Amino acid sequence: MAVTAHTKKAALTGNTAVAIAMKQINPDVYPAYPITPSTGIVEDFSGFVADGSVDTELITVESEHSAMSACIGASAAGARVMTATSSQGLALMWEMLYIASGMRLPIVIADVNRALSAPINIHCDHSDSMGARDAGWLQLYAETVQEAYDNVFMAMRIAENAKVMLPAMVCMDGFITSHAIENLDLLSDEEVRGFVGEYKGRNSLLDTDNPVTWGAMVLQDHYITFKHQQSEAMTRAKGVAAGVMKEFGEKFGRPYGLIDAYRLEDAEAAIVIMNSAAGTTKVVVDDLRKQGKKVGVLRLRLFRPFPFKEIADALRGVKVVAVLDRADSMNSFGGPLFNELRSALYDLDNRPKVMSRIYGLGGRDYKVKDAVEVFEELLNISKTGKIDTMTKYITL
Amino acid sequence: MATIKELAKKDELLSGGHRLCAGCGIPPIVRIILRSANGPVVASSATGCLEVGTTIYPYTAWRIPWIHSAFENSAATISGVETAYRALKKRGRIPADKDIKFVAFGGDGGTYDIGLQSLSGALERRHNFLYVCYDNGAYMNTGIQRSSATPLFSNTTTSQAGEVIQGKQEWRKDLTRIVVAHNVPFAAQCSPHNWADLSKKAEKALAVKGPTFLNVMSPCPLGWYTKSEDSIKLAKLSVDTCYWPLYEVENGVMKVTYKPKEKKPLAEWLKPQGRFKHLFKPENANLLSAFQARVDSEWQRLIDLDGKQVY
Amino acid sequence: MAEHKKLPEGGVIEKGGTAHGYSTGGWRKLRPVVDLGKCTNCMICWVMCPDSAVIVQDGKMVGFDLEHCKGCGICAVECPDKVKAIKMNEEAD
Numbered sequence: 001m002a003v004t005a006h007t008k009k010a011a012l013t014g015n016t017a018v019a020i021a022m023k024q025i026n027p028d029v030y031p032a033y034p035i036t037p038s039t040g041i042v043e044d045f046s047g048f049v050a051d052g053s054v055d056t057e058l059i060t061v062e063s064e065h066s067a068m069s070a071c072i073g074a075s076a077a078g079a080r081v082m083t084a085t086s087s088q089g090l091a092l093m094w095e096m097l098y099i100a101s102g103m104r105l106p107i108v109i110a111d112v113n114r115a116l117s118a119p120i121n122i123h124c125d126h127s128d129s130m131g132a133r134d135a136g137w138l139q140l141y142a143e144t145v146q147e148a149y150d151n152v153f154m155a156m157r158i159a160e161n162a163k164v165m166l167p168a169m170v171c172m173d174g175f176i177t178s179h180a181i182e183n184l185d186l187l188s189d190e191e192v193r194g195f196v197g198e199y200k201g202r203n204s205l206l207d208t209d210n211p212v213t214w215g216a217m218v219l220q221d222h223y224i225t226f227k228h229q230q231s232e233a234m235t236r237a238k239g240v241a242a243g244v245m246k247e248f249g250e251k252f253g254r255p256y257g258l259i260d261a262y263r264l265e266d267a268e269a270a271i272v273i274m275n276s277a278a279g280t281t282k283v284v285v286d287d288l289r290k291q292g293k294k295v296g297v298l299r300l301r302l303f304r305p306f307p308f309k310e311i312a313d314a315l316r317g318v319k320v321v322a323v324l325d326r327a328d329s330m331n332s333f334g335g336p337l338f339n340e341l342r343s344a345l346y347d348l349d350n351r352p353k354v355m356s357r358i359y360g361l362g363g364r365d366y367k368v369k370d371a372v373e374v375f376e377e378l379l380n381i382s383k384t385g386k387i388d389t390m391t392k393y394i395t396l
Numbered sequence: 397m398a399t400i401k402e403l404a405k406k407d408e409l410l411s412g413g414h415r416l417c418a419g420c421g422i423p424p425i426v427r428i429i430l431r432s433a434n435g436p437v438v439a440s441s442a443t444g445c446l447e448v449g450t451t452i453y454p455y456t457a458w459r460i461p462w463i464h465s466a467f468e469n470s471a472a473t474i475s476g477v478e479t480a481y482r483a484l485k486k487r488g489r490i491p492a493d494k495d496i497k498f499v500a501f502g503g504d505g506g507t508y509d510i511g512l513q514s515l516s517g518a519l520e521r522r523h524n525f526l527y528v529c530y531d532n533g534a535y536m537n538t539g540i541q542r543s544s545a546t547p548l549f550s551n552t553t554t555s556q557a558g559e560v561i562q563g564k565q566e567w568r569k570d571l572t573r574i575v576v577a578h579n580v581p582f583a584a585q586c587s588p589h590n591w592a593d594l595s596k597k598a599e600k601a602l603a604v605k606g607p608t609f610l611n612v613m614s615p616c617p618l619g620w621y622t623k624s625e626d627s628i629k630l631a632k633l634s635v636d637t638c639y640w641p642l643y644e645v646e647n648g649v650m651k652v653t654y655k656p657k658e659k660k661p662l663a664e665w666l667k668p669q670g671r672f673k674h675l676f677k678p679e680n681a682n683l684l685s686a687f688q689a690r691v692d693s694e695w696q697r698l699i700d701l702d703g704k705q706v707y
Numbered sequence: 708m709a710e711h712k713k714l715p716e717g718g719v720i721e722k723g724g725t726a727h728g729y730s731t732g733g734w735r736k737l738r739p740v741v742d743l744g745k746c747t748n749c750m751i752c753w754v755m756c757p758d759s760a761v762i763v764q765d766g767k768m769v770g771f772d773l774e775h776c777k778g779c780g781i782c783a784v785e786c787p788d789k790v791k792a793i794k795m796n797e798e799a800d
Binding site for chain 3: 102103104105165203210211212213214215216218222225226229233
């Protein structure tokens with residue numbers, strides 16, 4: 001579809017919106033491999049290449065492993081590189097994810113969240129990106145198509161910041177966001193160019209007059225030093241992300257933060273949740289608020305680095321919290337978000353009681369009634385002070 | 397083609413001080429190929445002896461830009477580098493008159509086995525690069541495990557010659573033929589002992605536009621259980637016995653580039669190698685003759701194709 | 708602790724050929740010795756050397772880089788039969 005600089009409003013699927021964001025960035029190299037439900041992104045982008053509306057070099061590689069390998073080669077050659085994937089595709093990239101971050105290459109990928117096999121399933125949950133949470137990538141999550149679109153630009157800016165230089169993953173819910181049409185505001189191409197700027201990678205392999213070696217074997221004498229550098233970059237990324245999000249809001253009128261705290265100010269009970277299911281939860285919060293119940297929602301926009309301080313500040317004063325994970329870490333002690341968030345609250349003087357609820361795996365619907373039930377349980381715990389079941393699957 | 401003296405005048409692009417074994421066949425292969433490029437080269441390597449041996453931080457033997465990312469993806473990684481080159485050239489960030497050559501290296505494990513898919517993909521996509529497989533016939537870097545390039549009956553740590561099984565039971569994968577089936581403009585088998593043939597083929601491969609391939613016999617004193625000084629001699633014997641024929645396929649035409657005046661018995665190549673020791677027990681004479689028969693038939697098949705269009 | 712600030716990010720080695728500064732001469736049990744009177748400068752030893760340790764100046768073989776030579780002996784074996792200008796001596800001698 002033709003989107004010009006003059007078309008500010010559009011009704012698009014998440015996939016098309018992300019593809020348009022990539023088109024507006026016009027990266028140097030795009031190694032592509034199709035996988036449901038992210039395929040729409042590469043298909044749309046391939047159309048842009050065919051029409052000449054980007055001059056990106058698209059290479060249609062033979063696997064996601066090779067897609068990420070080619071991303072790494074191109075990025076080490078100094079190019080700006082993007083791609084998209086989902087689920088098994090991200091899983092096949094696993095080995096290379098760690099190599100991209102260890103080499104400090106600011107590759108940006110869209111991950112359209114989908115469940116991991118087995119059993120095979122094409123629908124949404126977060127087990128793919130949550131499984132990659134320790135791979136050293138920045139992770140941004142989106143509630144809406146608008147946010148997925150905007151996150152692409154912000155992710156690129158954060159990743160390429162000289163203080164960060166880490167790859168970034170822009171996550172949105174498979175089918176729910178990727179295939180649903182929403183109205184959104186697009187930036188003009190000029191605005192995008194102004195925001196993301198030019199990128200010129202360091203130590204380019206193509207500078208044959210200054211030959212560099214990428215990917216040397218580093219032994220006991222220095223390995224930990226490079227991991228320490230990487231860890232410090234991840235720590236710095238939080239401040240950089242906050243700055244980039246603030247700048248984005250000021251420039252384009254759509255304010256974003258590391259977290260999205262919804263009606264939490266005086267909340268007694270809160271649900272913590274990510275991506276599209278936050279929308280449903282907010283509707284329930286509005287309804288329950290009308291009934292005088294003090295409830296709220298905390299949604300993480302940034303999962304890597306983990307904004308532990310911002311989370312603790314947002315939940316300070318809340319009595320009971322349910323963390324809803326759309327992934328299970330299979331540790332028999334709750335989902336990944338639950339575990340990290342609970343740790344983030346540990347140092348609060350009056351820390352809330354926190355329980356884990358796993359929902360929506362493999363695309364199982366998360367409905368208004370599900371959120372209502374969780375809030376009712378939380379409000380009950382708030383009275384009794386007792387959590388019956390710490391960890392539980394819901395939406396079964 | 398450059399003479400040896402002309403080659404010697406060019407810059408040394410692989411420094412000494414690397415940690416490859418004494419007598420390793422890989423460095424002469426790399427040195428000859430890099431010197432045959434006639435211009436700047438950027439290389440990738442698969443995880444393996446060459447990668448580990450040449451780049452132990454903070455030391456690198458490479459005087460050209462070089463990247464290693466993982467084991468199975470030397471071809472995919474160089475695909476990305478070469479694509480970035482085209483992208484940045486198109487956008488004027490690399491001078492239009494600058495011509496860079498791209499070379500991906502991998503051992504037989506990283507090429508025949510785990511890297512076969514990424515190699516096939518990169519060949520099919522017609523990236524402008526040369527893939528060089530240094531074939532020493534096993535996973536030497538991890539301690540001599542069988543690969544699909546391992547010769548028949550070879551004793552490796554995962555295809556041992558024991559009481560009931562006499563080493564690897566399968567004939568090696570013919571990777572060069574598989575590459576040829578990708579309709580690449582140039583593919584060849586080479587050996588470092590014949591530096592002139594190797595250099596000429598490398599020069600040709602790097603001058604051609606599109607994906608090209610060299611499969612190079614790479615002696616390994618460690619895994620072959622041979623003396624370090626005999627490496628090049630053994631490379632020559634692999635060719636003179638016709639176990640490792642030198643040939644090229646250029647635009648689909650097969651050319652056997654070296655035909656020994658007198659084909660030596662296979663045993664002359666096998667005998668000095670500890671990995672074939674068991675074949676010289678009297679009770680294994682039948683295995684030895686079966687091996688010889690297979691080498692003979694493979695050689696004949698090649699000779700029959702000589703000069704013919706093979707795709 | 709200050710070390711990590713100095714090292715280039717991502718483990719990149721920013722200069723080519725730094726291995727030249729690493730000595731592998733200590734690996735040697737046998738040392739190559741050339742009789743330059745016999746040498747015909749055919750360069751076979753140079754081209755076959757795995758350690759880039761045959762020194763060539765102005766088209767002539769002038770000796771060995773013993774910082775890097777591992778003493779494999781390929782040069783001595785490959786030196787043409789009619790020439791045989793290189794022999795391997797015990798390092799201890």
